[in-house]
Amino acid sequence: MKCSRWLTQSLLAVGMVLAVVSGLEAVDGCPDGFLELVEKSIPRGVGDPDVMAQLLKPTIATPQLSEAFNRLKAQEAVGDKLVIDRTKCPSRSSEEDGEGKDDCTFRNDLGSAMRLKLDLGKIAYLNPDRSFESNLLQDNKITEEQALKTSQEVLAAFGVPGSEINANRAVVRELMVAGRGTRSTKPHEIHRAEIHILLPRRVSGTPVFDSEAKTAIDARGQVARLHIKWPDFQLAPGLSAREMLSRADVIRMVDTELSKENMCKSLSEVRASIAYVPTRELTLPDQGSDERDSNNTGNGYMPALVVYAVPTEPKEDSGDIAMAGQQFAVPLLKSSSTEQ
Numbered sequence: 001m002k003c004s005r006w007l008t009q010s011l012l013a014v015g016m017v018l019a020v021v022s023g024l025e026a027v028d029g030c031p032d033g034f035l036e037l038v039e040k041s042i043p044r045g046v047g048d049p050d051v052m053a054q055l056l057k058p059t060i061a062t063p064q065l066s067e068a069f070n071r072l073k074a075q076e077a078v079g080d081k082l083v084i085d086r087t088k089c090p091s092r093s094s095e096e097d098g099e100g101k102d103d104c105t106f107r108n109d110l111g112s113a114m115r116l117k118l119d120l121g122k123i124a125y126l127n128p129d130r131s132f133e134s135n136l137l138q139d140n141k142i143t144e145e146q147a148l149k150t151s152q153e154v155l156a157a158f159g160v161p162g163s164e165i166n167a168n169r170a171v172v173r174e175l176m177v178a179g180r181g182t183r184s185t186k187p188h189e190i191h192r193a194e195i196h197i198l199l200p201r202r203v204s205g206t207p208v209f210d211s212e213a214k215t216a217i218d219a220r221g222q223v224a225r226l227h228i229k230w231p232d233f234q235l236a237p238g239l240s241a242r243e244m245l246s247r248a249d250v251i252r253m254v255d256t257e258l259s260k261e262n263m264c265k266s267l268s269e270v271r272a273s274i275a276y277v278p279t280r281e282l283t284l285p286d287q288g289s290d291e292r293d294s295n296n297t298g299n300g301y302m303p304a305l306v307v308y309a310v311p312t313e314p315k316e317d318s319g320d321i322a323m324a325g326q327q328f329a330v331p332l333l334k335s336s337s338t339e340q
Contacts, residue, residue, distance in 0.1 A: 033259045034267060034309075038251050041272040046305060046332060047247030055274070055303040055332075056239055058204040061161035064232040066118040068159030071106065074114070077157030078223045080127055082106035082114055121211070121231030123158060130224035132177055132193030140192045140219040144172045147195035147217040154223055155199065155213050160230055164201050165213070171198040175216075194218060203233055209277040209306055209329060236279045236300035243334035253330045254307055257283055261326055262309065269310040274332070277304035283328040304329045 045051035075082050088105035106114045111128040148170055156162050175194040194216045201211040216225040245253075258267070279302055307330065311323035 033255045033264075034262070034270065035251070035255050037267060037270040038254045038258070038272075041270040041307070042247065042251060042254075042305070043272065043274055045274055046250050047244070049241055049244060051274075052244045052303065052332065053241040055206065055276075056235065056241055058206070058233075058235070058276075059163075060203065060233055061163045063159070064161065065121055065123075065159050065228070065230045066232050068161070069116075069118060069123070070159065071114075074123075074125075074158045075106075077154045078125060078127070078226070080108065080112050080114075080125075082108050082112060121229060123226070123228040125223065125226040127222075127224055130218040130220070130222055132175060132191075132218070132224075138191075138219045140174075140194060140217075142195055142217055142219065142221050144195060146221060147197055147215075148172065150217055150221055150223070151197040151199060151213070151215040154215065154226065155228070158226075158228065160213060160228060164203055164208070164230075164233075166200045166202040166207070169200050169202075171200075172196070194224065201230060203276060206303075207273065207275040207306075208233065208301070209275045209281065209304070231278075233276070234300045236302045239302055239333055241333070245332055245334065250305060250330060250332060253283075254305070257307075257328055257330065258309055258326070262311075266312055266323065267309050268312045271308045271310065272305050275304060275306045275329070276301040277306065277329045277331075281329055282331050284331070303332045305332060 071082075083106060085105045085107045089103070103119070104116045106116075111126075113124075113126050115124040116122070148167065152162070152165060152167060155165060173196045174192055175196060176190060177193045178188050178190045197215045197217065199213045199215075201208040201213075211230055213230065214225075214227045215223055218224040254270075254272070258270070279300060282302075282304055307326075307328055309326040311325060314322055
């Protein structure tokens with residue numbers, strides 16, 4: 001009994017000493033946190049009154065998606081006939097209004113479906129007959145230019161403001177599939193199945209965080225799948241250029257947030273860019289990421305700095321685990337929704 005108690009006390013003492021030494025080493029090796037990486041990443045416009053004033057005067061396209069959307073035009077654009085699924089729509093929804101403004105789903109007997117949540121700016125469309133599984137014997141010969149043009153035309157028909165589509169930043173990828181029969185002696189076949197297009201959003205030249213449209217174009221040049229996330233744009237109330245956070249304040253906020261989640265010398269790069277960000281997505285001073293969604297429920301967008309931390313790659317065959325990157329956004333202005 002005495003031996004066991006002595007051993008336990010000794011181990012506890014050793015653990016306390018190691019914890020203190022470890023803490024001292026971390027502080028000595030990284031006294032300034034991630035300040036050097038952060039300072040290099042901050043765009044020039046942060047802390048500039050003229051830039052902040054301009055960000056508070058965006059040219060907002062009209063009408064926005066929730067008002068411009070028309071179901072009949074949308075289904076004509078994708079070449080599909082759909083009817084209301086009354087089990088998936090509020091009773092006040094009407095098939096005859098041609099709008100589908102409510103939270104609603106439309107379907108047909110062939111399996112096609114279009115899901116609407118226009119209050120959140122969300123539209124999803126799927127036609128299973130156009131999936132790559134249905135067209136494996138036919139290579140997709142649609143050019144990237146044709147796929148991009150089709151995507152833009154369909155989005156316009158759905159009511160997405162054309163001036164907000166940043167086609168210059170479009171991400172275009174090819175989906176290649178390969179396979180062969182289990183008893184075949186022939187070499188496996190490779191087919192170009194789909195063209196995937198991602199179109200980011202911008203307002204007055206400034207990116208809009210977490211807002212984009214994605215399409216999958218099949219071998220016939222038709223939209224096989226579509227996903228739109230394009231909430232109506234409006235600035236959060238109470239924003240003023242006079243309440244601009246200084247560059248030093250923003251740097252300190254970013255450094256503090258990085259230091260909460262990352263060990264010293266664990267990051268190789270920090271990237272940051274100015275964007276319009278929903279206030280509910282912002283990481284505020286003295287607020288952890290776990291508290292963000294529950295405590296910050298403000299409406300609208302505000303100018304913010306979107307930060308992405310790139311972890312240091314482990315050495316080859318070191319056995320170390322590659323860490324995931326970290327992404328968050330901090331405000332560039334004070335407002336009623338960001339004041340603590």
